[in-house]
Amino acid sequence: MGRLGIHSFVWTGGATQEDLETALEKTAECGYRLIEFAYLRPEKFDLDRLAKKAQGLDVAIAVTMGLPLHADVSSEDPSAVKAGEEMLANAVKAVRDIGGTKLGGILYSAHTKYASVPTDRGRKNSIAAIAKTAEHAESAGIDIVLEVVNRFETNLLNTTAQALSFAEATGSDRVLLHLDTFHMNIEEANPAAAIRLAGDRIGYFHIGESNRGYLGDGVIDFDRIFDALLDVGYQRDITFESFSSAVVDEGLTLACAIWRDTWTENMPLARHAKRFIELKQEEARRRRETNARP
Known part of the structure; x- marks a missing residue:
């Protein structure tokens, strides 16, 4: 089974090296085996020190990011595409240097609300960049x-079907899907069916509630989610993601519209999420065993 992780924004906005190291310590204290960081600029943070800290705590690292408009690889502007390609190449190096296992997030476009539909040329630019x-x-x-x-x-x-088509068009086995229950709840007609459609092309999975807060306090049917993950034999990492205006950086506040406190204390939230996910995994296994009996 893959590792159970937590997003660093549960702990901190990540403004300083000390913030990130404290987030690592709290992650380990709660029993999570992976932490997800937003893209860490090498000129701002000591990545080698952070990597050693993570290794000492036996906590793996995943990195996610979204591109800014001036580096949008889905743009028709060659200068924006080039800037995006450079940003992505640098991000890959940073993930490597920090000992990370994956680079995820919105790597194929800007992280923003667009005012127009994507163009065919823009999509092709994005596919080539990825x-x-x-x-x-x-x-x-x-x-x-x-x-x-x-x-x-x-x-x-916006949908798993779109992402599968896009990933296949890149021609690379290194390009996998990063699914997220929060987003699937908005866009997929049937999130569980989308998981089954993606199958072994899922490379990373986010567990988040419909209101971004405590798991179980929203409308997502997690029983069906975990049944589907079991059906496709998902063995990679699962990370809990929750955002509150109590702890969030300014960029994410704007990009994800985090306007209120969905929670105020992060340690109870983190402990609850770990218990909730492990319980749902166990319940899914028991349902499988019960249904398999003659």
């Missing part, structure tokens, strides 16, 4: 996992 990024990832030994997000955060990959 294919190029996958080559860098191959040599760095990491996976590229494309997060499928809702219509308010990209105009390109």
